[in-house]
Amino acid sequence: MKRIAVLTSGGDAPGMNAAIRSVVRTGIYHGLEVAGIYQGYRGLIAGDIEMLKITSVGDIIHRGGTMLRTARCEEFKTDAGFERGLNMLKMYNIEGLVVIGGDGSFQGARRLSDAGFPTIGIPGTIDNDLAYTDFTLGFDTALNTVVNAIGHIRDTSSSHGTVNVIEVMGRDCGDIALYAGLAGGAEAVIIPELDYDIDALCRTIIHGKKRGKLHSIILLAEGVGKPYELAEEIHRKTSSDVKVSVIGYLQRGGTPTPSDRILGSRMGAHAVDLLRTGSEGRAVGIKGNEMIDIPLEEAIMMKKDYDKGIYELARILAI
Template structure:
């Protein structure tokens, strides 16, 4: 192992730059050369890569997004495109690859590993939807972004006596909604993993109004959808003016939190160590604050489970 490559793929997440920095500097410390591959697998197919040194990753640990850029590549998923990617890696003398991204990016890494090319995956996605790890890079920052937005909405909602529905990202995983709802003191949290009861939600809003509560926050995960329909139903049943805020890609941007920077740094370093140990087809993650690694195919089969105890706690604290 003399030269490794690093790329970011799929949706960007705060902390990816910290992971890139960790991979590059750990590799250089261990006498490896590093190339940064731009725009994910599409950049790999095009040979869009540059040598990286210590200065290449200077002053980026605090920056959101990814300095390498990201893109989705349908061509890479074809047999012809995949073979082209292997040829490009050979031409540039790359002996191993670190892929930073979500489950889609991991499937590309899995395919490379199955062909015999050493590849390690780092979980970089705000959704926190990978079951093998407690947290993914970017999740904590996204939650904090939503919590800050809830605080701002609470100010204006109190002035007008409104309820606010806030739709957050996460695809089919409700973790962003659950964590931000608990931290932000939301009255109700609606996630795809657990059925919700509209009567219960409306009753809670009416009870709050009757005791003089001036505002209410309802968090809806995008996997549930229909925030405007929910708002209309609340308006009809309670006569409480209800507005909708779609957080959207605001959750992907911003300066990564200290927790995301530390996680990214730990995972980046471990990924390089695994390549030097001769490992391939592995992903790194964190369980109970311990860095772990396991086979990528095994990791992708582990379903993400919602913390039902935490969900019940939100209901208790929002009475």
């Protein structure tokens, strides 16, 4: 193998630049040429590709987002779009590809692998929703962003004696809400994996008031419901002054934490090592601080479950 390429696809995640940098520099270190594909699969279809040098990825490890930019591409899901992308790889003499992204990006990577093109996936998504790996790239940074936001909101919440419903990202996986709820001392964590009891939630708020608590923090994953409707229901049942904060895309941006920079660097290097030693169709991950890789199809099929121990601990500590 003489030439490989790297792309980022789907939602951006802090640490993607660290992974890109690692792919490029590890590849060059081992004598490979490395191409960058801009705007994900959309850029692949369009031929938005250029060769990268060591200097191309200088001073990016500390930056959020992705220097290769990203996009969602419905066309690549079609037979015609897929064939155009595959032919573009061949036209540029690319012999292996590293795809950094989430579940949808892995679907495209698996299809390329099934067609005989060597492809490796790196899990870049803040949702932490891929079951085969302990953590996905970007999750730690997003978690830190949310916990910092909780701290700011708590200051004003304590001053005014309000209940605050904080909506965080997590359509199908509630890990951001769950981990941030425990780290931020929330009174309740509401995640899509579990039904919640609004009356029990309100009893917790009322109990807190009776023991002199000045405020309450409710962490709500976006996949559960609408935060303003929840706030209205809490107000109706408890007569509390309820405020809503939707953190939104702040969670995707910002300087990646050292943990995400290290994770991206390790995953990028491992992906290159897999390609140059003849492995393909693999998803890179981390288990117990060790780099792992499993078949892409298996990584996609594994069902993610929430951490019951962390959820129970957050519930116990919120009494």
